[in-house]
Amino acid sequence: MSFSKDFVWGAATAAYQIEGAIEEDGKGLSVWDVACRREGYVKQGHTGQTACDHYHRFDGDVDIMKQIGLHAYRFSVSWPRVLPEGIGRVNEKGLDFYDRLVDELLKHDIEPYLTLFHWDYPHELFKRGGWLNPDSSQWFAEYTRVIVDRLSDRVHNWFTLNEPQCFINFGHLTGRHAPCLKLELGEALLASHNALLAHGKAVQTIRQYGKTPAKIGWAPQGHISYPISDSEEDLNAARKNMFAIKQKNLSSNTWWMDPVYKGEYPADGLELFGNSMPTIRQDDMKIISQPLDFFGANCYNGYPVKSDENGNSVFGGREVGHPESVGEWPVTFDCLYWGAKFFYERYGLPFVVAENGMPNCDWVATDGHVHDGPRVDFLYRNIAGLMKAANEQIPLGGYFCWSLMDNMEWMHGYTKRFGLVHVDYITQKRTIKDSGHFYKQIIASNGEILCNP
Numbered sequence: 001m002s003f004s005k006d007f008v009w010g011a012a013t014a015a016y017q018i019e020g021a022i023e024e025d026g027k028g029l030s031v032w033d034v035a036c037r038r039e040g041y042v043k044q045g046h047t048g049q050t051a052c053d054h055y056h057r058f059d060g061d062v063d064i065m066k067q068i069g070l071h072a073y074r075f076s077v078s079w080p081r082v083l084p085e086g087i088g089r090v091n092e093k094g095l096d097f098y099d100r101l102v103d104e105l106l107k108h109d110i111e112p113y114l115t116l117f118h119w120d121y122p123h124e125l126f127k128r129g130g131w132l133n134p135d136s137s138q139w140f141a142e143y144t145r146v147i148v149d150r151l152s153d154r155v156h157n158w159f160t161l162n163e164p165q166c167f168i169n170f171g172h173l174t175g176r177h178a179p180c181l182k183l184e185l186g187e188a189l190l191a192s193h194n195a196l197l198a199h200g201k202a203v204q205t206i207r208q209y210g211k212t213p214a215k216i217g218w219a220p221q222g223h224i225s226y227p228i229s230d231s232e233e234d235l236n237a238a239r240k241n242m243f244a245i246k247q248k249n250l251s252s253n254t255w256w257m258d259p260v261y262k263g264e265y266p267a268d269g270l271e272l273f274g275n276s277m278p279t280i281r282q283d284d285m286k287i288i289s290q291p292l293d294f295f296g297a298n299c300y301n302g303y304p305v306k307s308d309e310n311g312n313s314v315f316g317g318r319e320v321g322h323p324e325s326v327g328e329w330p331v332t333f334d335c336l337y338w339g340a341k342f343f344y345e346r347y348g349l350p351f352v353v354a355e356n357g358m359p360n361c362d363w364v365a366t367d368g369h370v371h372d373g374p375r376v377d378f379l380y381r382n383i384a385g386l387m388k389a390a391n392e393q394i395p396l397g398g399y400f401c402w403s404l405m406d407n408m409e410w411m412h413g414y415t416k417r418f419g420l421v422h423v424d425y426i427t428q429k430r431t432i433k434d435s436g437h438f439y440k441q442i443i444a445s446n447g448e449i450l451c452n453p
């Protein structure tokens with residue numbers, strides 16, 4: 001037993017991180033374009049101005065995807081490229097770009113997985129209140145309609161929002177991400193509720209107007225807790241921890257996932273947030289909990305948990321010198337197994353790893369290759385963890401590596417490299433890294449190579 005025959009092997013990117021051309025062909029500004037202009041906000045003053053120049057080089061990039069053997073490519077559409085003011089006037093040239101990209105993918109037998117929103121919110125809508133505006137979910141539905149009308153004859157797989165924990169919690173509460181707001185908890189909760197409504201209305205729009213049958217999901221962060229031992233106590237403690245809300249912020253799993261998959265906010269969150277909660281209208285939860293086809297989540301690492309003597313979930317500790325990536329993220333090898341297991345138990349849909357990967361310090365060696373050994377091992381062990389879940393018959397939909405290529409890593413600028421493909425930002429030369437070659441073998445063997453390395 002291993003991965004099923006129809007398991008989807010892909011890689012992911014996001015518009016702002018790779019496209020460049022931020023002021024070309026009538027594109028409107030996004031909140032990230034504006035944030036990058038703030039002095040000292042992005043490392044070394046980097047911006048998305050050129051990024052990987054994917055806007056002009058997408059056909060070469062699709063060719064590279066084919067060389068790696070990808071079944072699927074998850075990309076996002078830049079909302080302000082298509083609707084410069086966020087609503088109203090459509091920028092045909094912007095839309096044409098995605099048309100050409102989708103055609104190119106299909107020409108190479110690569111299935112497009114389209115993400116409607118990966119953080120580059122239209123600046124013009126931000127000026128009108130952004131996610132705090134009561135019309136914000138309707139704006140998103142209007143934008144979705146434009147994309148569906150143009151692309152749903154060829155696009156059958158959709159993600160609505162990427163990581164609301166980032167663009168709402170970091171973007172509206174802690175100020176770390178664009179639009180860099182530090183709002184009161186109540187206001188951030190209102191923004192979160194509107195974002196959830198936007199997700200629900202986008203699903204309704206795709207189902208209603210899609211020209212072909214659609215598979216729809218979304219991609220919140222999936223924070224994984226794993227038990228530090230085989231004991232039943234630690235296992236229960238990890239499961240409990242993964243679905244608990246302990247802090248007054250919007251970074252948890254359940255604050256976002258329970259409304260979508262269960263149609264209700266989690267009781268512990270409601271209790272913790274108390275009267276900061278916005279008014280929930282009668283039909284809101286019905287809109288938010290539109291049935292989805294798969295359970296997508298971006299999962300990068302796990303949090304070790306054990307049970308204390310009273311049965312509480314507590315931090316299980318990390319050994320001295322534990323593996324860590326250059327981003328100072330812990331590297332935890334079995335996390336996708338535990339993620340698949342616990343998420344499936346709670347939400348009951350096939351698990352799709354919408355992002356998984358690691359930043360590494362990569363460069364082109366004197367032999368012309370990029371020897372990113374740690375990422376090779378990372379892929380090996382993370383995907384082997386997922387395979388363990390497959391062997392236990394946990395339904396799995398696919399795996400998308402983050403990222404296809406090195407790119408503009410938000411406020412870290414170009415200083416963090418996540419790609420299977422190295423990008424020289426001066427010459428825009430692409431070099432498939434050792435990890436890219438290894439991923440090709442994983443795909444070609446449908447994971448079997450992990451059993452016989």
Ligand code: BG6
Nearest residue numbers: 014162163298327355402409410
């Ligand atoms: C995810 C995002 O959070 O992880 C990506 O969806 C991002 O866009 C990636 O590039 C890496 O995260 P970080 O925290 O290094 O920006």
